[in-house]
Amino acid sequence: MALTRRIAILGPAPPDRGGIARETALLAETLAPRASVFWYTFSRRYPRWLDPRRFDEDSALSSGDAHPILDYRSPRTWRRTADAIAGDAPEALLLSWWTAFWGLPDRAVLRRLAKVSPKTRRVLLCHNVDDHEGGILKRFLALGAFLAADGFVVHATDDRQRLVRLAPGKPVLVQPHPVLAAPAPPRQEARARLGVDGPLVLFLGLVRRYKGVDLLLDASPGIVAATGASIAVVGEVFSDAGDLARRAQMSPVRDHIRWKDEYASEEQMALWLSACDIVVLPYRAISGSGIAARAIAAGRPMVAAAVGGLKDVVVPGVTGELFAPGSFAGLIDAIRVGLERGTAFYAPGLAEAAQRASWSHYADAVLEFLALLGADRGAADR
Numbered sequence: 001m002a003l004t005r006r007i008a009i010l011g012p013a014p015p016d017r018g019g020i021a022r023e024t025a026l027l028a029e030t031l032a033p034r035a036s037v038f039w040y041t042f043s044r045r046y047p048r049w050l051d052p053r054r055f056d057e058d059s060a061l062s063s064g065d066a067h068p069i070l071d072y073r074s075p076r077t078w079r080r081t082a083d084a085i086a087g088d089a090p091e092a093l094l095l096s097w098w099t100a101f102w103g104l105p106d107r108a109v110l111r112r113l114a115k116v117s118p119k120t121r122r123v124l125l126c127h128n129v130d131d132h133e134g135g136i137l138k139r140f141l142a143l144g145a146f147l148a149a150d151g152f153v154v155h156a157t158d159d160r161q162r163l164v165r166l167a168p169g170k171p172v173l174v175q176p177h178p179v180l181a182a183p184a185p186p187r188q189e190a191r192a193r194l195g196v197d198g199p200l201v202l203f204l205g206l207v208r209r210y211k212g213v214d215l216l217l218d219a220s221p222g223i224v225a226a227t228g229a230s231i232a233v234v235g236e237v238f239s240d241a242g243d244l245a246r247r248a249q250m251s252p253v254r255d256h257i258r259w260k261d262e263y264a265s266e267e268q269m270a271l272w273l274s275a276c277d278i279v280v281l282p283y284r285a286i287s288g289s290g291i292a293a294r295a296i297a298a299g300r301p302m303v304a305a306a307v308g309g310l311k312d313v314v315v316p317g318v319t320g321e322l323f324a325p326g327s328f329a330g331l332i333d334a335i336r337v338g339l340e341r342g343t344a345f346y347a348p349g350l351a352e353a354a355q356r357a358s359w360s361h362y363a364d365a366v367l368e369f370l371a372l373l374g375a376d377r378g379a380a381d382r
Helices: 019-031 075-087 100-116 136-147 157-166 187-194 213-227 244-250 266-275 290-298 328-341 343-356 359-381
Strands: 006-010 036-042 067-070 092-097 121-126 151-154 172-174 200-204 230-234 257-260 278-281 302-305 320-323
Touching: 006 019, 006 075, 019 036, 019 092, 019 290, 019 359, 036 075, 067 075, 075 100, 092 100, 092 359, 100 121, 100 136, 121 359, 136 157, 151 157, 151 359, 157 172, 172 359, 187 266, 200 213, 200 266, 213 230, 213 244, 213 328, 230 266, 244 257, 266 290, 278 290, 278 328, 290 302, 290 343, 302 328, 320 328, 328 343
Parallel strands: 006 036, 006 092, 036 067, 092 121, 121 151, 151 172, 200 230, 200 278, 230 257, 278 302, 302 320
Antiparallel strands: none
16 A cells, blocks of 8 residues: 655664664654655765764664765755755655754755755754754854744753744654663673673663763762662763773772673663663753663663653653762662662563653654644645
8 A cells, every 4th residue: 555644754863873863764654654755865974073972883784775975065956955855745854953063964954955846845844953962053053943934843841941932843752762672681680691680780882072971970989888789881982982991900999890892783782771770870961861761671670860852751760860960968868769669660660661662652652743743834825
């Protein structure tokens, strides 16, 4: 049966191993049974200064049906991208947004698309509204793209409030970061493979300054004293957080800290999540968190700073525990409470959160939002 809805997507794609590329691929896959999907991606890799990951590609990841076309260095491809999307006659373009680096290309694509395909709604899927390392120029570049969009999808209520100020009058859909259940070994098998004995507190994902790993390391003696837990930091360390390895080595409880500065594959992430007791998210700032979504899917309670989208998904006593951002004592106490309560205590709340934030529910909510945008535009045109 032919699908009547037509949706274009513009965003990163595998073999880029980043979370946003993975989520774009999952979005295309989830929308495919519901609509005809036209997926466009980048024809040139990010500049190294923007993306200093040592492990930036995974050859095992397939690019799927993504068509490489947009080159950030070539304004000609910006126009070509908009024209190609217009040729598909989609009802909407879903454009992944997470950094102002793409501000000029994205604004050009959106403005050109408004001219050549005025019926196509232009929607930014905002993984972040503000850059993690901001500045006046970045805010200016971002604003141009925001004002060229018809609407936004965000992961956090805080981001909706920012967009209400930046682009007043434009519709915003808030949906929690979608959750995908991943195959994982049984807990005891995972712990045996990793050599884990006793309670384990896990930080997982890219280690960057804004993620607060320094707070976790400073709190580690108190965590060990209060709970006897080991602490694992698993993920590639960015250059802006390069001093943290030395701090871990100098910690008075270094024998309780497992420092893994390496690319964690999907299999490795599932292994660590199965083995741990708590996932810790001591971020200074964040919109939606892919790691929080992974923790929910794995049924692992979270201890998180009360910032951004984490406040929406970490419900104290239900899916984990919150602490005041930057609070040394608060982090220690929240981990103590979480470990004392145990994973079984949080299991019902995590299962409900996983169902509520499924990819299927997310895709349906986005399609409903696009339909409402179309109805509003039709009413405005009459």
